[in-house]
Amino acid sequence: MSNIEYPKGLKGTIDILSQEKSYQSVCHRHYPDQPMPSVYIMEEIVDLIREIIxxxxxxxxxxxxxxxxxxxxxxxxxxxxxxxxxxxxxxCFGCSDADKFEMIEAKQKAAQLAVKFIDQLPDIRYQLSTDVEAAFLGDPAAQSRAEVIFCYPAIKAITNYRIAHALLQLGVPLIPRIIAEMAHSETGIDIHPRAVIGNSFTIDHGTGVVIGATSIIGTNVKIYQGVTLGAKSFPLDDKGNPIKGIARHPIVEDNVIIYAQATILGRITIGANSIIGGNVWITSDVAANSKVIQEKFRFGGFVGGDGI
Known part of the structure; x- marks a missing residue:
């Protein structure tokens, strides 16, 4: 390496980039005999699962x-x-001590986890069939279930979510998050794979939807574009770092509709059969069978505020 002749001006930059203090916080120690996850292969995996389902x-x-x-x-x-x-x-990527990593044991575990995931495909197919039906019945513009499966970004995002969630439940590291983020990048719908979502779930339009990691969503829930199920605050430890693993996102019970741009924050409960109007900001529990809308306002002679 020292015998390589670099163009003038590059050697100093290479020296700086090669200093450990420059890269230690953003470097993954990759051992030659341990493979790295591949986004390209995971795209092939998701396509295969979609074809099977x-x-x-x-x-x-x-x-x-x-x-x-x-x-x-x-x-x-x-x-x-x-x-x-x-x-x-x-x-391999998720091991905390690569020097003590047992490759043969990990290969056997990977094979077992792959079989366990594939065993769940009939259940995942059933869940997604309820999601497709909910989207078809809930959208007058949908001409067929085929159109929903082929064209609707929500089905793509929910499919990736259900795949990623199943893998996460099996204890697979990193891969579930990559699969979820693949759909996020393509559709603008951000569903954390740790969220728990019931059957017959649908997202209308979808762009800008955010569903946080500890969210719990019941059965037959419909949400519109721009909805956020997020956290109100992040408790910090003694060093000022966020405490992980705390339930900090909303619970949405069965048969709830949440209209566009609604923001729902914190570990609160939206009761069953409720309607949440557009552009509202909610940080406290909502009782079952409620209807939450913007307060009516008057501007230039126009009265508005139904929110739905």
Whole structure:
């Protein structure tokens, strides 16, 4: 390395970038025999899962009764191999002491976790079928369920969420968050994989939606674009750092509708069958069967404020 002739002016920059104090807070110590997670392969994994869950919609899998089992079998086998490798990479990345990392044990664990996840695909398919139905029935503009599956960003984001949530529940590190952020980048819908969301969940339009890590959402909940289920504050430890693992996001009970740009903060409960109007700011519990809207206002002779 010392014999390389750098263009004038670059050597000083290289020296600075190579100093440990310059990179120690942003460097991951990567050992040659331990793979790194790949976003590109995880995109392939999500595409495979989407093809398995929605046969006939994605990829080239035919849905004829005589061949569908063969094509699903091929895809599941391919999914197992790719997922096993990525889970192993996640375990490598997440180990706290690489020198004590047991590679053979981690490879066996990755294989077991991949099988456990694949065993959950029938349940994930059922959950997503309820989400598709909720989106179709809840949107007069939807011409068919096929349109919902193909086109709606909410279904893409919820699919990634349900995949990521299942992996997180199995204890897979890092991979679930990457899968969730893939959908966030594409759709503008930010659902943390640790959130708990019931069946028949739908997001209309979706851009700007944020659902925090400790949020709990019941069954048959509908939210619109720009809704935030966030934290009101972050408790700090003695060193001034946020205390992790505290439930700090809202609980939304069954059959709730939350309209556009509503902001709901803190560990509060939105009671069942409630309607939350647009652009409201809520930091305290809302009783069941409530209707929360903006206070009416008068501006230039116009009276408004129904909020929904």
């Amino acid at each position: 929605f046969p006939g919609y994605f990829g080239n899998s035919p849905t004829r009764p005589g061949s569908v089992q063969y094509y699903i079998g091929v895809n599941v086998e391919l999914l197992y191999e790719k997922l096993r490798q990525q889970i192993y990479a996640g375990l």
